[in-house]
Structures are given as structure tokens and as C-alpha cells.
Amino acid sequence: MRIKLLCLIVLVFFCLPPYDGNSFESVHGYRDERILTKLSEEFDKYIEIGNYSSNTKDVKMETYKPSSNSSQLHLNVDITKQINQSVKKEFGFEKNAVFRYIVYKKNYRSIKNNDGVNCLKIVNDDLNEIGKSKELMRSLDFSRQQLTTTFYLNITRNCSKFRHERGYINHPLSENEYDFPLAFSILTYTDIELTERLLRLIYRPHNFYCVHIDSNMSQNDQRTLRNIANCLSNVFIANESIDVKWGGFSLLEAELSCMKTLWPYKNWKYYLNLAGQEFPLKTNRQIVAILKVLDGANVVERSRTVYENRYKMAKSPPPHNITLAKGSMHVAVNRYFVDFCLHDQRSLDFLDWLKQTKIPDETFFSSLNYNPHLGIKGSFIGDAETNKLTHFFLRFVIWKYPGINRCRGKYIRGICIIGVEDLHKAYHGKELFVNKFNLDFEHIALDCLEEVLYEKTWVEYMKDLPVNTSYYRTLDYAKLQLKV
Incomplete structure (x- = not known):
């Protein structure tokens, strides 16, 4: 039986063609549904492993109960020991094909387009x-029929069903990712489905997420987003709900609200801010690897142009000898930067000054990152x-x-x-x-x-x-x- 199982694994992972864009099975060479089914049946005979809890600190493993067939007993016990030994920290990161297949089987749900392309x-x-x-x-x-608030309100009545059917990945997938948790903010004001699909694709159980709900969203939409967050233990609704207006201080205020919401969770390494109509171009594994090689540097845009007309209404120069810089409000910044934004008096004074100006969200983060005399770790010291x-x-x-x-x-x-x-x-x-x-x-x-x-x-x-x-x-x- 051991040889039979190993042969199936080798066949599935190494012998069949790679992903051709048609189906998940072809990603791993599962072209023959009979092979996939057979492999699944073999594992089901030998082990029973509990679902990963939605709680990021809780992974449950059920005890294997051997069948009456004594010829399978030793293989059953061996694989069970192998799985138990492979669980490190809260999750398992064993690199063998057996363990990886189990994680895949518990987490993968087809997210394939319905249009035949x-x-x-x-x-x-x-x-x-x-x-x-x-x-x-x-x-x-x-x-195309979009998913409605009624759909989400119904499915989130049962959180396990919601996580399972919507395909949320409930495993970090690699030790590198687990050891480098990220914090994401999502500012949303429309389109629940698009926001939820963004959350689903960037979701991992060890990361941290804040969703800012615009105060102008309907009560039904707000309730829907809260229900979604309630089904995911590491997803939080921002403590404040701001009426966001482009060009005013409210956009920056909403972003700071998510920073405040996520700050108490001490594990995350970088804070990334998103809008509800955006989408990733890289996987979580790629994003983590890229941020790690930056070695703590803050990624904040700076334009070569400073729009003086945005600041001319201010009654005084910027405080603390801050040279103004203009850039995108979208950032990837370390914990020291977020700490400075929220708690340093120089940042708070600068925020008060920016309330007099136009489009302050494009000034605040850039100015902090390109004034190294402020002493923010990871800020830019070049020209x-x-x-x-x-x-x-x-x-x-x-x-x-x-x-x-x-x-x-x-x-x-x-x-x-x-x-x-x-x-x-x-x-x-x-x-x-x-x-x-x-x-x-x-x-x-x-x-x-x-x-x-x-x-x-x-x-x-x-x-x-x-x-x-x-x-x-x-x-x-x-x-x-x-x-x-």
C-alpha cells in the first residue's frame, strides 16, 4: 500500500503536463479526474485531519481511528505521525508532497470564470x-449576474460555509509568509462583491485586515461588510466610519482610522493600503518576498513636481522644518512609519497644518518619508x-x-x-x-x-x-x- 500511494503521488506531481489555463487540475498535472479521485480516496482511507480554524492561533488535528483491516494499520499510523510531526508553530509547513496535498485538499476551491475563456x-x-x-x-x-447583498447576508449566517464555499485560503502556505505577516487596509464605498473578492484573494489567516466602510454606504451594504468581517477573525471594521470626499482631509482621515484599528496587532511587518476597486497583480508569496528584500524600507512615491497652489491657503509654513513632497497616498510602510504617523507629535502637528490645504492625502505620507531629519526608520535619505x-x-x-x-x-x-x-x-x-x-x-x-x-x-x-x-x-x- 505504501508503494502504491507513493507511485500515485509521483504520477500526479511530476509526470503529467503543466498548467495550460483550462483547469486547476492541469496546474498540478491532474488531467485525469480518475487519478485525482483515486489519490483522494487513498488519503481518505489513511488519515483524518481537522479543518483549520478561522482563529489564527488554533489548528486542530483529529486523532486517526484505524479500520479493522490490520494490513493498513502500520501505514495509517506512519502517515498520522508524519502529519503530526510536521505541524510547526500554529500551522504545518512540511515540504513533502503528502502534506502539501492535504493542505491543498482542505483549502482549494475552484475560482474559475464561467464564460468558457x-x-x-x-x-x-x-x-x-x-x-x-x-x-x-x-x-x-x-x-453577468453580480452577487447581491442578499447573497452575502444569507451565506454569512454560517461562517464555516461562507469561508468554505467562497474559497478563503485558511493556511499561510509557507513558513516565509507566516513569519512575515502583513497588514492591509481596504477603503470601500461601493460594490460589495468587488471588495469581497479583493479580500478573498489577498486573505491569509496570519495577516491582518481593516475595512473602512464609507458612512454614505447604505445600511444594508454596511451590515453585509460587517457580517463578512465577523466570519474572519483577523478582518476588522475600522473604528470610525468617515464620509470620504476626494480632495479633502476625509480620505486621509479614513486611512488613519484603519491604521489605528490595526496598530494594536503587533505581529505585522508592513502596512499596505488598498481601495475596494483595486486588485493584486502578485501572489501573497511574491509580495512577501519583495517586501523582505527591501529590508524595512518604506515604499512611498515622490513626484518631481510640487503643486504650490495646494498649500497657498495655509496661514503658516509647514511645522518642524518639513519640506513638502507630493506623491501617491498608496504606500507600503513599516511599523515605525505607522507609529510615527499615529503617535509622534510632529506628525500630529503636520496633520493639523494639512487640514488647511488641498488633497492632503498626496502630501502627508510623501512628506514624512522624504524628510529624513524626522528620524523615521526606513525613510529615504537620498536625493x-x-x-x-x-x-x-x-x-x-x-x-x-x-x-x-x-x-x-x-x-x-x-x-x-x-x-x-x-x-x-x-x-x-x-x-x-x-x-x-x-x-x-x-x-x-x-x-x-x-x-x-x-x-x-x-x-x-x-x-x-x-x-x-x-x-x-x-x-x-x-x-x-x-x-x-
Whole structure:
């Protein structure tokens, strides 16, 4: 029986073709459903392992109860011992194929598009497949039914069912990821489904998440988001609900609310902020590997242009000799930076000063990171005018400029809504996240990005693939940072 089981494992993991974009089974070579079923049956005979709890500190293992067939007893006991011995810390990270298959079986749920398109071909810019998808979306009888608040309110009545059926990965998948937890904020004001799908794809049980609910959202939408958070022990609703208005202080206020909500959880290494219409371009394994090689550096954009008209209404110069810098409000920053934002008196004075200005969210984080005399660990100590900061790798965004049209989707308020023809450039770039999607426009773009990233997550896990971080480790963010 031992030889039989090992032969099945070898056949499944090494002998069959790789992922071709059609199904998860083909990612790992599970082309023959009979083989997958047989392997599943063999494991079911030998072991019973409990579901991972939604609590990040609770992993339950059930005791194996041998059958009356004494010929299987030794194999049953051997595998049970193997599994128990492989559990490190709260989760197991054994690298053998047996253990990996068990984790996969307990966590994998198909997140495949329902439109019959080959997503791998689309992200690789296959013109025939892109044309097929666009023709499908143009057809008069084609419509995509979005998930409603009623759906979410019903399914979250049973949290185990919600986590299981929606495909939340309830295992860190690697020791590197487990040892490097991240904190995410999501600011949302619309589209519950898009927000939930973003959360699902970036979710891991050892990370920490804050969702800021705009106070203008309907009571039904707010209740839905709270129910979703209640089903995930490491997802929190921001302590304050702000009426966010673009260009005013409220956007920064909402972000700081999530920082305050997540600050008490001491384990996370980096804080990343997202909007509800954004989506990752890299897996959690990739994001962790990239941030680790930055060695604590804060990733904060700085523009070469400072818009003086945004500050001219202020009645005094910026406090504490702060030189103003303009950049994106989207950041990846260490705990020292967040601590400074929330608690240092110089930061609080600067926030008060910014209330007099326009678009302060594009001034606050950049100014803190590019004034090294403030002493924030990981801040930039080089010359922002000459060092390599022009490629801001946190976001893929296509902006509208006069006479230039790089968007194959459509522009709304100067930002490209990503379509299927934009996916190739976004997916194969260096950026970690993409802005932005709209489920009412070329939804196959989002469906395919989600499918390919989810499948890639499992390919990385099952094959324990390394992440190429050579580009990121050479950036001046990492080389020219303040070490305290």
C-alpha cells in the first residue's frame, strides 16, 4: 500500500503536463479526474485531519481511528505521525508532497470564470482568445449576474460555509509568509462583491485586515461588510466610519482610522493600503518576498513636481522644518512609519497644518518619508531628484494624458478602467496591485486576473517555487534608507 500511494503521488506531481489555463487540475498535472479521485480516496482511507480554524492561533488535528483491516494499520499510523510531526508553530509547513496535498485538499476551491475563456491565454495577450472574450461580452444575450447583498447576508449566517464555499485560503502556505505577516487596509464605498473578492484573494489567516466602510454606504451594504468581517477573525471594521470626499482631509482621515484599528496587532511587518476597486497583480508569496528584500524600507512615491497652489491657503509654513513632497497616498510602510504617523507629535502637528490645504492625502505620507531629519526608520535619505524612484511599483495605473491613449478599456475621471486588452501589460509588469476595475465593464478582465492569480498561488505552493526579487533589491528605496 505504501508503494502504491507513493507511485500515485509521483504520477500526479511530476509526470503529467503543466498548467495550460483550462483547469486547476492541469496546474498540478491532474488531467485525469480518475487519478485525482483515486489519490483522494487513498488519503481518505489513511488519515483524518481537522479543518483549520478561522482563529489564527488554533489548528486542530483529529486523532486517526484505524479500520479493522490490520494490513493498513502500520501505514495509517506512519502517515498520522508524519502529519503530526510536521505541524510547526500554529500551522504545518512540511515540504513533502503528502502534506502539501492535504493542505491543498482542505483549502482549494475552484475560482474559475464561467464564460468558457482561457484566462492564461488572455493574460499572455492571445489575440484570438481576447477577441473571443470581447465578442462574448458584446453579445446581446450575454449578462453577468453580480452577487447581491442578499447573497452575502444569507451565506454569512454560517461562517464555516461562507469561508468554505467562497474559497478563503485558511493556511499561510509557507513558513516565509507566516513569519512575515502583513497588514492591509481596504477603503470601500461601493460594490460589495468587488471588495469581497479583493479580500478573498489577498486573505491569509496570519495577516491582518481593516475595512473602512464609507458612512454614505447604505445600511444594508454596511451590515453585509460587517457580517463578512465577523466570519474572519483577523478582518476588522475600522473604528470610525468617515464620509470620504476626494480632495479633502476625509480620505486621509479614513486611512488613519484603519491604521489605528490595526496598530494594536503587533505581529505585522508592513502596512499596505488598498481601495475596494483595486486588485493584486502578485501572489501573497511574491509580495512577501519583495517586501523582505527591501529590508524595512518604506515604499512611498515622490513626484518631481510640487503643486504650490495646494498649500497657498495655509496661514503658516509647514511645522518642524518639513519640506513638502507630493506623491501617491498608496504606500507600503513599516511599523515605525505607522507609529510615527499615529503617535509622534510632529506628525500630529503636520496633520493639523494639512487640514488647511488641498488633497492632503498626496502630501502627508510623501512628506514624512522624504524628510529624513524626522528620524523615521526606513525613510529615504537620498536625493529624490536623481535617484531611481520614477517607477512606483506599488500600482499599475493608466492615467489619461492629452494626446496619449494607452488604455484599451475606458477612461473614467482620467483613470483607465482595466479591460481584457490591458491585462497582459498589467500582469507581466513589476507592480504589485492594479487600479482599477468595474464589474459593469469587461468583467472577464477581473475574472481572469483572479483565476490566474489563484491558480498561481497553488502552483507556487505545490512546487515550492522561489520568487525572483532581483529587480526590487536594486531599487534605491532599499539602498538609500534611514537605519535607526
